[in-house]
Amino acid sequence: xxxxxxxxxxxxxxxxxxxxxxxxxxxxxxxxxxxxxxxxxxxxxxxxxxxxxxxxxxxxxxxxxxxxxxxxxxxxxxxxxxxxxxxxxxxxxxxxxxxxxxxxxxxxxxxxxxxxxxxxxxxxxxxxxxxxxxxxxxxxxxxxxxxxxxxxxxxxxxxxxxxxxxxxxxxxxxxxxxxxxxxxxxxxxxxxxxxxxxxxxxxxxxxxxxxxxxxxxxxxxxxxxxxxxxxxxxxxxxxxxxxxxxxxxxxxxxxxxxxxxxxxxxxxxxxxxxxxxxxxxxxxxxxxxxxxxxxxxxxxxxxxxxxxxxxxxxxxxxxxxxxxxxxxxxxxxxxxxxxxxx
Amino acid sequence: xxxxxxxxxxxxxxxxxxxxxxxxxxxxxxxxxxxxxxxxxxxxxxxxxxxxxxxxxxxxxxxxxxxxxxxxxxxxxxxxxxxxxxxxxxxxxxxxxxxxxxxxxxxxxxxxxxxxxxxxxxxxxxxxxxxxxxxxxxxxxxxxxxxxxxxxxxxxxxxxxxxxxxxxxxxxxxxxxxxxxxxxxxxxxxxxxxxxxxxxxxxxxxxxxxxxxxxxxxxxxxxxxxxxxxxxxxxxxxxxxxxxxxxxxxxxxxxxxxxxxxxxxxxxxxxxxxxxxxxxxxxxxxxxxxxxxxxxxxxxxxxxxxxxxxxxxxxxxxxxxxxxxxxxxxxxxxxxxxxxxxxxxxxxxxxxxxxxxxxxxxxxxxxxxxxxxxxxxxxxxxxxxxxxxxxxxxxxxxxxxx
Numbered sequence: 001x002x003x004x005x006x007x008x009x010x011x012x013x014x015x016x017x018x019x020x021x022x023x024x025x026x027x028x029x030x031x032x033x034x035x036x037x038x039x040x041x042x043x044x045x046x047x048x049x050x051x052x053x054x055x056x057x058x059x060x061x062x063x064x065x066x067x068x069x070x071x072x073x074x075x076x077x078x079x080x081x082x083x084x085x086x087x088x089x090x091x092x093x094x095x096x097x098x099x100x101x102x103x104x105x106x107x108x109x110x111x112x113x114x115x116x117x118x119x120x121x122x123x124x125x126x127x128x129x130x131x132x133x134x135x136x137x138x139x140x141x142x143x144x145x146x147x148x149x150x151x152x153x154x155x156x157x158x159x160x161x162x163x164x165x166x167x168x169x170x171x172x173x174x175x176x177x178x179x180x181x182x183x184x185x186x187x188x189x190x191x192x193x194x195x196x197x198x199x200x201x202x203x204x205x206x207x208x209x210x211x212x213x214x215x216x217x218x219x220x221x222x223x224x225x226x227x228x229x230x231x232x233x234x235x236x237x238x239x240x241x242x243x244x245x246x247x248x249x250x251x252x253x254x255x256x257x258x259x260x261x262x263x264x265x266x267x268x269x270x271x272x273x274x275x276x277x278x279x280x281x282x283x284x285x286x287x288x289x290x291x292x293x294x295x296x297x298x299x300x301x302x303x304x305x306x307x308x309x310x311x312x313x314x315x316x317x318x319x320x321x322x323x324x325x326x327x328x329x330x331x332x333x334x335x336x337x338x339x340x341x342x
Numbered sequence: 343x344x345x346x347x348x349x350x351x352x353x354x355x356x357x358x359x360x361x362x363x364x365x366x367x368x369x370x371x372x373x374x375x376x377x378x379x380x381x382x383x384x385x386x387x388x389x390x391x392x393x394x395x396x397x398x399x400x401x402x403x404x405x406x407x408x409x410x411x412x413x414x415x416x417x418x419x420x421x422x423x424x425x426x427x428x429x430x431x432x433x434x435x436x437x438x439x440x441x442x443x444x445x446x447x448x449x450x451x452x453x454x455x456x457x458x459x460x461x462x463x464x465x466x467x468x469x470x471x472x473x474x475x476x477x478x479x480x481x482x483x484x485x486x487x488x489x490x491x492x493x494x495x496x497x498x499x500x501x502x503x504x505x506x507x508x509x510x511x512x513x514x515x516x517x518x519x520x521x522x523x524x525x526x527x528x529x530x531x532x533x534x535x536x537x538x539x540x541x542x543x544x545x546x547x548x549x550x551x552x553x554x555x556x557x558x559x560x561x562x563x564x565x566x567x568x569x570x571x572x573x574x575x576x577x578x579x580x581x582x583x584x585x586x587x588x589x590x591x592x593x594x595x596x597x598x599x600x601x602x603x604x605x606x607x608x609x610x611x612x613x614x615x616x617x618x619x620x621x622x623x624x625x626x627x628x629x630x631x632x633x634x635x636x637x638x639x640x641x642x643x644x645x646x647x648x649x650x651x652x653x654x655x656x657x658x659x660x661x662x663x664x665x666x667x668x669x670x671x672x673x674x675x676x677x678x679x680x681x682x683x684x685x686x687x688x689x690x691x692x693x694x695x696x697x698x699x700x701x702x703x704x705x706x707x708x709x710x711x712x713x714x715x716x717x718x719x720x721x722x723x724x725x726x727x728x729x730x731x732x733x734x735x736x737x738x739x740x741x742x743x744x
Binding site for chain 1: 393411412413414415423492496497500501520521599600601602604611612689690691692694698701702704705706707708710
């Protein structure tokens with residue numbers, strides 16, 4: 001019993017004293033307070049979650065938050081961002097401090113079940129890689145035996161790293177940091193030979209280095225990292241909305257609907273497009289989700305289709321210049337696939 | 343007179359309203375306080391239980407037996423990614439204890455030197471010590487850690503330049519780099535146990551001799567040369583055994599590996615940064631405590647001991663210091679506790695202490711409530727043990743009233 005009381009006391013501190021925060025009906029909470037509280041990357045990960053000098057948030061994950069706000073309120077500005085470290089993100093969602101976690105978070109079975117979250121949509125298919133200084137002359141991750149490797153604590157990355165070196169009978173010296181900024185600084189100062197995180201992150205961090213051309217990302221991808229938004233378990237209505245906020249952008253790309261032509265497309269003769277944009281007379285798709293009829297229109301107006309979001313944040317329209325690759329539409333050899341809207 | 347009616351001592355107690363009855367008042371406030379405390383505890387428990395239930399999470403410590411899956415760079419006990427979370431926590435606890443113990447010893451020595459230095463009659467030494475205290479006492483410890491880690495240790499020669507240096511000078515065995523300090527590691531051969539045993543015997547003999555010397559001094563007034571004889575007693579037997587048993591000690595020298603030095607011993611920059619920062623930061627507070635302690639002993643004590651014929655060194659050791667210690671020990675305990683708790687700043691530079699390892703486990707397993715409970719329990723235990731020891735030491739040093 002004494003143990004239980006101690007546990008509970010501490011729990012109160014961890015889970016936040018606001019008992020009303022973690023309600024099982026997030027949509028009603030969000031509507032009542034008038035904005036979506038979204039957990040994003042707190043260490044300025046360009047392309048996913050980063051603030052510009054004026055304090056405006058931008059990135060793939062940020063756009064997902066905006067899409068959810070646009071779907072619920074018809075106004076993409078009704079969203080507040082909570083910058084989180086890798087370590088803080090899960091307690092923040094568990095405690096109800098945030099409504100939705102969009103922080104380049106890998107969907108894994110233990111996070112889905114044991115941690116009490118639900119994942120469904122994947123807004124970026126990633127994989128873990130290594131970055132090294134070119135002067136080391138390393139061409140493959142398999143040549144890294146004995147190296148010091150900088151890694152962020154509390155990530156799937158940290159576990160994959162240990163497994164990869166172990167399964168290849170190589171040894172390594174982990175240099176573990178809680179904050180990504182400190183890991184960046186240590187790698188830059190030569191504390192580590194290699195830096196490991198999701199490949200997308202490596203490209204972003206490479207840009208932060210004093211001289212990006214001195215560094216290269218090795219070809220090996222050692223893991224599957226499907227990154228997507230997470231919500232609390234047992235709240236399927238909210239999970240539906242968050243997932244469909246992403247799927248709507250993918251469907252829009254499939255239909256050829258863009259930020260620019262969405263108004264025009266409303267008049268399309270294609271029944272699929274009319275249903276998707278809420279132009280079908282007796283359509284209840286929006287209402288069934290608990291959203292306004294024109295929810296998809298609002299999303300596309302706010303952030304565009306998935307292709308536009310990708311190119312703007314991480315693709316050719318950004319300094320990262322990452323290829324669509326796995327994140328192309330399924331019709332073009334990628335994995336992005338929206339379930340049918342009907 | 344109206345006052346003549348007031349009762350004086352004997353008879354019935356004065357009839358006052360319950361509101362002004364001291365006993366009732368005391369009782370009411372105690373009950374109120376108790377109710378508030380019970381309510382806060384109940385609310386916290388209820389809230390945590392509800393939130394855990396909502397998230398479909400179970401509470402309990404069974405997860406500590408599952409596989410950790412992550413590696414730890416600095417480990418003094420056997421640990422791989424196949425070890426359990428429990429083992430990982432033990433590694434973290436040991437790392438915390440190591441840096442705290444090393445920090446306490448160094449902080450005490452440096453603090454003693456700086457504290458007495460501030461009282462020095464040498465103008466330069468006194469001023470330098472003052473500058474030291476004012477600088478380190480007024481900077482947050484986290485900044486001191488970053489200063490050492492990023493400002494000093496990160497700027498040391500790179501491992502590549504050490505490799506180059508080794509090509510020019512292949513006999514070098516001791517290196518300072520931005521990956522840490524590399525030095526030869528002792529390898530104990532067969533029979534080294536005998537050397538340790540001889541050393542232990544020497545220490546016992548030295549203690550016995552000191553006791554005998556004290557008794558003799560009390561009986562005859564003459565003191566044998568204790569220091570010299572003790573030194574011989576402690577050092578000579580193990581040396582003789584070492585030579586007789588064929589020198590059972592060799593060294594493992596660090597040699598260049600593919601990316602880092604291989605073999606030897608390495609003290610990482612994470613440990614060094616934390617250790618140096620904690621020691622030097624806390625030393626500035628200890629210096630002030632020491633100065634206050636010495637200043638707190640009345641000057642007449644020194645004069646009186648001179649009058650009794652003691653030399654200055656004897657006067658300090660036998661008269662001033664024992665009295666100063668009584669003033670020094672209680673605040674010193676607080677500084678030790680501060681140092682232990684500040685060691686949790688390790689997380690900033692990636693030293694695998696209890697908080698860093700626990701934080702990783704917290705995130706990998708999602709057991710925030712349990713991990714934070716473990717953290718609190720362990721820190722409270724370490725601090726209480728330290729306090730108990732210092733209280734015992736304080737009682738031993740306290741003025742014995744006769």
